[in-house]
Amino acid sequence: MYGGRGAPSQEDLRHGATGAIAIISTVNETIDSAVMDAAGPGLRIVANCAVGYDNVDLAAANERDVLVSNTPGVLDKATADVAFGLLLATARRIVEADHHIRTHPDWHWGPREFLGRDLSAGTTLGIVGMGRIGFEMARSATAFDMRVLAYDPRPLDRRSVDLGVVAADLETVLASSDAITLHCPLTPQTRHLMNERTLALMKQGAVLVNTARGPLVDEAALHRVLVSGQLSGAGLDVFEDEPRIYPGLVELANVVLLPHIASAGDHTRGAMALLAIDNVRHCLEGRPLPTPVGCVPDQR
Ligand code: GLV
Ligand code: GLV
Numbered sequence: 001m002y003g004g005r006g007a008p009s010q011e012d013l014r015h016g017a018t019g020a021i022a023i024i025s026t027v028n029e030t031i032d033s034a035v036m037d038a039a040g041p042g043l044r045i046v047a048n049c050a051v052g053y054d055n056v057d058l059a060a061a062n063e064r065d066v067l068v069s070n071t072p073g074v075l076d077k078a079t080a081d082v083a084f085g086l087l088l089a090t091a092r093r094i095v096e097a098d099h100h101i102r103t104h105p106d107w108h109w110g111p112r113e114f115l116g117r118d119l120s121a122g123t124t125l126g127i128v129g130m131g132r133i134g135f136e137m138a139r140s141a142t143a144f145d146m147r148v149l150a151y152d153p154r155p156l157d158r159r160s161v162d163l164g165v166v167a168a169d170l171e172t173v174l175a176s177s178d179a180i181t182l183h184c185p186l187t188p189q190t191r192h193l194m195n196e197r198t199l200a201l202m203k204q205g206a207v208l209v210n211t212a213r214g215p216l217v218d219e220a221a222l223h224r225v226l227v228s229g230q231l232s233g234a235g236l237d238v239f240e241d242e243p244r245i246y247p248g249l250v251e252l253a254n255v256v257l258l259p260h261i262a263s264a265g266d267h268t269r270g271a272m273a274l275l276a277i278d279n280v281r282h283c284l285e286g287r288p289l290p291t292p293v294g295c296v297p298d299q300r
Pocket of ligand 1: 027049050051052053075263
């Protein structure tokens, strides 16, 4: 058992895992082959308390007949809420304006003070990764009268189509959207999905929101397009090398930064913990896992 604060070292993890039959991990823990070997041959399951499971070495788990589960479904709305919050905060400069009146007691109302980008008036949200979280984001955007374009390698499901979401290829989504929000998993294929080339495809003055995984975005390239004004803002809940933040980003007023809190809803975190425990229980009782990685029940 590891009970420290923050991300443990790999050595702490190996020590804590010794003799474990089940590991419940969070995004703070990298569960690699050495941690599994430290647990030993009795290890049956790694239950990741997150929907993303890029922190777990699936190949190493497979080789050792260790099951892996995640917590999809229970955090969709909470995550989309924070993504939408970041969208509003960046487009309408909410955090920047808050900082301004805290530091300028002489602030005044002005017709052009803190002009931001209107979200409703026919603007387009581009969703990259149209899974459950992407769908919740589409629902919020639709309620805000936004047009929704989506890129996903899989065809759109019925309810997304019914909502009016329009599928397009990545280039079209990037080039046609006033804001882009990322909701895809981190895999070798999606690492640096947003890079020099793809960021340049985004509309002049658009906004980027990332509540998925930091390494989806090349932060150095993002910093450049924010400084040049190609993008008007970015809302980031996740970072390439957490907890490190690309130094230049902290200095920019048009960036809103959150410490990976998208699923941190009071009910949501409880539901994630219960689902992780449920997976462990099913595994130890020899029953099929509720949410094994690789075959997550979806509303498609
Ligand atoms: C959190 O980051 C998650 O993947 O659930
Ligand atoms: C996306 O996050 C999904 O759960 O498909």
